[in-house]
Amino acid sequence: MNKSIEPHGLVVVGGGPAGLTAAHEAARNGLLPLVLEQGARVGGIGRTEVHRGYRFDIGGHRFYTKVPEVQRLWEETLGADFRLTPRLSRIFYDERFYQYPLDIWETLRNLGPVRSSAAVLSFTAARFGRRQRDDTFEEWVTNRFGRRLFETFFKTYTEKVWGIGCHEIRAEWAAQRIKDLSFGSAVRQALFPKRDDGPKSLIRQFHYPRLGPGMMWERLAERVVALGGTVETRREVVGIHHRGGRVTGIVVRPETGEARTIPVERLISTMALDDLILRLRPEPPAHVVEAARSLRYRDFVQVGLVLRRPTVFADNWIYIHSPNVRVGRIQNFGNWSADMVPDPATSSLGMEYFCNRGDATWTMEDDALVRLATEEIETLGLARRSDVSWGTVIRQPKAYPVYDADYRRHLDTIRAWLPALENFQTIGRNGQHRYNNQDHSMLTGLAAVHRFLGENTDPWEVNTERSYYEEQRVTPA
Secondary structure (H helix, E strand, O other): OOOOOOOEEEEEEOOOHHHHHHHHHHHHOOOOEEEEOOOOOOOHHHOEEEEOOEEEEOOOOOEOOOOHHHHHHHHHHHHHHEEEEEOOEEEEEOOEEEEOOOOHHHHHHHHHHHHHHHHHHHHHHHHHOOOOOOOEHHHHHHHHHOHHHHHHHOHHHHHHHHOOOOOOOEHHHHHHHOOOOOHHHHHHHHHOOOOOOOOEEEOOEEEEEOOOHHHHHHHHHHHHHHOOOEEEOOEEEEEEEEEOOEEEEEEEEEOOOOOEEEEEEEEEEOOOHHHHHHHEEOOOOHHHHHHHHHOOEEEEEEEEEEEOOOOOOOOOEEEEOOOOOOOOEEEEHHHOOHHHOOOOOOEEEEEEEEEOOOOHHHHOOHHHHHHHHHHHHHHOOOOOHHHEEEEEEEEEEEEEEOOOOOHHHHHHHHHHHHHHOOOEEEOHHHHHOOOOOHHHHHHHHHHHHHHHOOOOOOHHHOOHHHHOOOEEEOOOO
């Protein structure tokens, strides 16, 4: 796939879902792109890592969208390798499984009479009481579902993911990701039924590539090349030159050898906004640089465990709400696709640890991380240590843009300056500092290309409501 780097009319920095979709759309329209991916394989956070024949998805990636053009591209790219997969994901709390969204009667039964009564009373007080401020994640959830449900089913897991208190996370993240899928909607329907406004439930199946999400992006990269584009891996963009309101060139450093400067006519970037701003030459104004330095990200370590048993639990993945272990979520890859696990007598799990680069989890030796994950799978009662055959470690920097108290102000500062570069677009999750889904990232790539083609599109205006909410309305009979 790799070719010698030559000047291109369009350069795309990043070979993940957003970047490859942009490159494919550009190539389809005769604007032949050069894609530069820093990693060894395309896909970004949507890549699939392979160890000893076992395939590991970096976090678990459902392929679900409400956008026909995205669905069509997925199906055209993979054909019969794009398979429907049943969805099952539950919360594991206090050694019990809870359906998600939470089933009211199962939840009350599992919690027991004392805790369930407190939860219902707390929910009722939140519904009819005086609404408090709604600025933070904690306030948003508590106002809708009550203090007890917040502390039981939201607080521990959310703070594992983000590494900060729920009182520091902005409410807009909750509004985007949780919507109305919770115990609260079930309680409302049970206590205050409305025949014309039934409860929401999750979509019960989704598409998934036979060999993991990386299969989609590897095939899409092949399509880009077949259309005349170029895709380069192990290429890091370390500098972006601009003059007179236009990007003029980029400095590319290969894994080995000397860095080169490539002239650029148009540039699309998916790199994280802080990296982008800090690599511009000359530097943007000081307040823009300061805003970029102030954006925060959450990193991610996945410990892949292979177990000597064919089943562990029935779910695709489970959320771990126990404060007694550090693991936050567990993927069960054979339940995503049986072809992810080469030996059907074994199971492959992804034990997910949310962390910050440089902290104790991120810097822990691989062997120690495998021991930790092995101990915690036994602590949870899901498997025995002796079941674990071997393990591997995958680290993912900047997996999640953090919605802290100040991120919006910093993001607005950067957005206000970026239009100064007329031949440049920034797209994707980290390119827009949005905790979005892959179909939304793809739409930002399409919008960027069509803007360069003269259409009135703006990647920043791509509507997350249009692209994804994994809910459907269930109308009572």
